[in-house]
Amino acid sequence: MDGQSADVFGRGARLRKGELHSSVSDPVLDTMTFLNEVTLRYPDAISFAPGRPYDGFFDTEQIFGYLRGYLDHEAARGSSPERVRTLMYQYGPVAGQIRDIVADWLRVDENIDVPPESVVVTVGAQEAMLLVLRALVCGPEDAILVASPCFMGITGAARLLDIPVTPVPEGADGYRREALEEVIEQERARGRRPRAFYVIPDHSNPSGATMGLRDRTELLELAARHDLLIVEDSPYRLVSPGPPLPTLKSLDRARRVVHIGSFAKTVFPGARLGFVVADQPVVEDHPAVDGEPVVGDQPVVGGAGRRTLLADELAKIKSMVTVNTPSLSQAVVAGALLAARGRLSELNAKAAVHYDDALRHTLQELEARLPADRRAALGVRWNEPSGGFFLGVRVPFRADNAALVRSAEEFGVIWTPMSYFYPGGGGDQELRLSISYVTPSEITEGTARLARFIEAASSAPS
Incomplete structure (x- = not known):
């Protein structure tokens, strides 16, 4: 030295x-x-201690196969060699260049039917949490509720953003409706607005608890009744035995659920690739288009008739955090999804x-x-x-x-x-x-x- x-x-x-x-x-x-x-x-x-996937399922050569599969896919859909080169070497779209492939996989494997425009591809699920928290909390009166015990990633992200979280105690089988409603009422009594409830419904980290089907439907009904968003994080579903219960997002008919996902367990963690499904419409406080007020809760129409979704707002934030998600990681994960024909459940x-x-x-x-x-x-x-x-x-x-x-x-x-x-x-x-x-x-x-x-x-x- x-x-x-x-x-x-x-x-x-x-x-x-x-x-x-x-x-x-x-x-x-x-x-x-x-x-x-x-x-x-x-x-x-x-x-x-470590909650990482088992190394024995990884084969270094697969990375090259997945990458080649994605490049071939782009060529087959008409991308020129120059276009493919740009996709790999340049900054890509902020919201992600494989959103259509992710949306196809969600529809096939998870019965989540959303347009690609509602998906933001992120640097792991951790960035997705940061973006969602930053977008949803606009002042000290907004409360973020979390199941307790709770994954440290969400509480750590909240701490970085100076957002206090309010714990909702789990029971032996995880989420309890009575506990959540009690916390909601307590927060309102304090003059705070319960904004969202973060939960891992399937094989939770750290408790391992899984939310039953009836509890899932009750939670969605509760969210509608209390004007609450649900932030669903579920990375362990497709690496667990048997047919999984439906995600909250697949049961969501009122766009109450913001769904966070990760390819760390299903593809490999080194890719650092996650995503968020945020198909909630965003409306102006005093909406008007060309001088005419917007009727009801219709989303604001932007340039070229584009509707505004929460995903668009998350992308704005992401542009100042990571600019875009690495193209190579997206290409490799997309190759894995294509190779599995949208069935990561079978691949895993x-x-x-x-x-x-x-x-x-x-x-x-x-x-x-x-x-x-x-x-x-x-x-x-x-x-x-x-x-x-x-x-x-x-x-x-x-x-x-x-x-x-x-x-x-x-x-x-x-x-x-x-x-x-x-x-x-x-x-x-x-x-x-x-x-x-x-x-x-x-x-x-x-x-x-x-x-x-x-x-x-x-x-x-x-």
Whole structure:
């Protein structure tokens, strides 16, 4: 190391932490860094922390095949070599250059029938969350409601935008209508307008809960009754076993649902490709076209007769965030969709079986290591999700960062504190297990180590 590098903290401008945006000191933004540090510090520990897809399904050569498939598709639809070159090498349309392919896939695989103009292709689902929050919240009176426990991505995005979120407690089976209505009334009593409710209906991260069909229809009815939007995020549907329940968006007849999606689990996360379906019409506060008022809630007609959708407004914001989504990533994912003939569910059939086997194996091993009578004596319990990557374990001790370090150091097993996922506080005696990135032998050994840790921590003085 040279003298200049060694002296990086010793001279020059210094910034005070208190003069930076407060989000940089928020524990939510430190969680992934902490988990990564623990993983690096204890490389021999078996980790049930990362919610990433299993590497065994990836083949490097597929990338080239998918890319070639998309280029051939463009040529077949009449694009000249110069046009194809521009598509690959230049800045593309802000809202995405594969919106038609994404819309076709949604119609075939998810029964979501929307025009391509309502789709915005984003840099992962995380950007989609940021765009939706920024567009929907226009003042301190607007409230964003989130299911609790909740995926950290939405709470982290809200924190960056200085948007407070209001938790809606889940029950054992996830979403509870009574809890949501109670929170809506409480927010209105405080003079706030409940703007949207964020939820993962299928195999939720972190709890693993799935919303039943009746609950889905009730939620849509509730949204209409309370003039509420639903922000649906559902990345685990097509990598889970059996026919999935319909998405909220496919059941949506009143354009109450903004649907966020990701190709991280169904294609590969390195593409960093997501999307948002936002087909809600946007009207002017005092609408008029050519001096004549617009009747009812018809969308404003812009240049060349173009209707304005929420997707158009999201694209405006995106143009100042990432400008556009990388063309190469879009091309590769489009190639995968074309190769699957719009059936990512079939492309992921093998993966769904693998993840289901991993989940069942984990539950069986936990049962063997901590049978019912022993669990009752200790005060330990867990849920049994029907799919997805995660399950939650309730323990009789504080499952915090200190406990995680002890678990990794003394017992060689890593998990995620569930308290990370409770924006209003809670989850102090819960931990999350991810089954997606561990092998069968790691599951067997890892659950044995976890059981030994739980036994030891449960008997330790508080």
